[in-house]
Amino acid sequence: MRPIALSPRLLALARQVPQGVRFADVGTDHARLPVWLLEQGVIDHAIATDLREGPLEQARETARRHGLSGRISFRRGNGLAPLGPEEADLCAIAGMGGETIAAILAAAPWAAKGRTRFLLQPMTSAQDLRGWLWRNGFHIESEALSREGEALYVSLTVSPGSMRPLSPTEEWAGRQFRGMGAPLRGLYLERLITRVQGALEGLRRSTRPEDLWRLSEQEALAQGLEEMKKEWDAWQR
Ligand SMILES: C[S@@+](CC[C@H](N)C(=O)[O-])C[C@H]1O[C@@H](n2cnc3c(N)ncnc32)[C@H](O)[C@@H]1O
Structure with missing residues (x-):
């Protein structure tokens, strides 16, 4: 065997x-x-x-x-x-x-x-x-x-x-630090950003009052993930 x-x-x-x-x-x-x-x-x-x-x-x-x-x-x-x-x-x-x-x-x-x-x-x-x-x-x-x-x-x-x-962004993506060996992290962050952007599009079209609160939450998350990705890319240079 x-x-x-x-x-x-x-x-x-x-x-x-x-x-x-x-x-x-x-x-x-x-x-x-x-x-x-x-x-x-x-x-x-x-x-x-x-x-x-x-x-x-x-x-x-x-x-x-x-x-x-x-x-x-x-x-x-x-x-x-x-x-x-x-x-x-x-x-x-x-x-x-x-x-x-x-x-x-x-x-x-x-x-x-x-x-x-x-x-x-x-x-x-x-x-x-x-x-x-x-x-x-x-x-x-x-x-x-x-x-x-x-x-x-x-x-x-x-x-x-x-x-x-x-932070809420770290809950989504995990905590990152300079020098962490994670060759797939850039792709992981990109995937999360795409996913949150997709959810945002749906929320922006929604007319339900409860989605208004979720919209601001998801916008903050999208921004947090974009910043994290920029930081990550800068560390890779
Ligand atoms: C998709 S398999 C994963 C098998 C393996 N751990 C892996 O990662 O490939 C999930 C297994 O977890 C078992 N499982 C689900 N809930 C469980 C629980 N509460 N306690 C123990 N086993 C559980 C299922 O019966 C199944 O065999």
């Missing part, structure tokens, strides 16, 4: 797992991530959980095929419920919406107090997840972008603790 291959999205996530950590993958589905980490010798053992029996059975099957059944503990359950507070040093929650990831963290009060760090990869609503994290006792340590086809994915490394509040 050849070692498992990861898509660019999952590979970007895997590359952020430090050597030798006690690793858990919540919402593991086919268990590709823990199997890759075990085969590459990054980790010695993993906990793989899923809400549903079907994906968990797929995960067991992947481990069986790769001869790793004895090194993965499979657990069925909602979010962090199958995990003990000190059982993992790093816990991945990937491939779900940002709101679902926030709900999973919110349902486990130990998550904001313990020593477990989290590797989060929201498929949607990254802005809601960032906003929720800084308001609820989590510190976003770093962000990484990956590209698969036309799609861009963001992954956040997060630990319990406070952080300087994010």
Whole structure:
């Protein structure tokens, strides 16, 4: 059996797992991530959980095929419920919406107090997840972008603790700093600007009174993102 291959999205996530950590993958589905980490010798053992029996059975099957059944503990359950507070040093929650990831963290009060760090990869609503994290006792340590086809994915490394509040623009795009190695960030900012401009066009045509308030909010966001992009471009020269 050849070692498992990861898509660019999952590979970007895997590359952020430090050597030798006690690793858990919540919402593991086919268990590709823990199997890759075990085969590459990054980790010695993993906990793989899923809400549903079907994906968990797929995960067991992947481990069986790769001869790793004895090194993965499979657990069925909602979010962090199958995990003990000190059982993992790093816990991945990937491939779900940002709101679902926030709900999973919110349902486990130990998550904001313990020593477990989290590797989060929201498929949607990254802005809601960032906003929720800084308001609820989590510190976003770093962000990484990956590209698969036309799609861009963001992954956040997060630990319990406070952080300087994010501005609304930073909630959308993440915090940037000079010298941060992020080759896809220019494209990421461009995509966000296009998306917000599209929403603005709709709001400008709208006659609903409640959209008037949303219009000024989105205009401020568009301006904030444009300024961020200008700053980013200036740093690249
Ligand atoms: C799209 S798959 C993502 C698989 C893998 N993590 C990835 O990033 O490729 C989402 C998986 O999360 C599981 N899931 C959804 N909500 C969950 C929850 N609240 N707790 C645990 N697993 C959940 C689903 O059953 C599914 O197997």
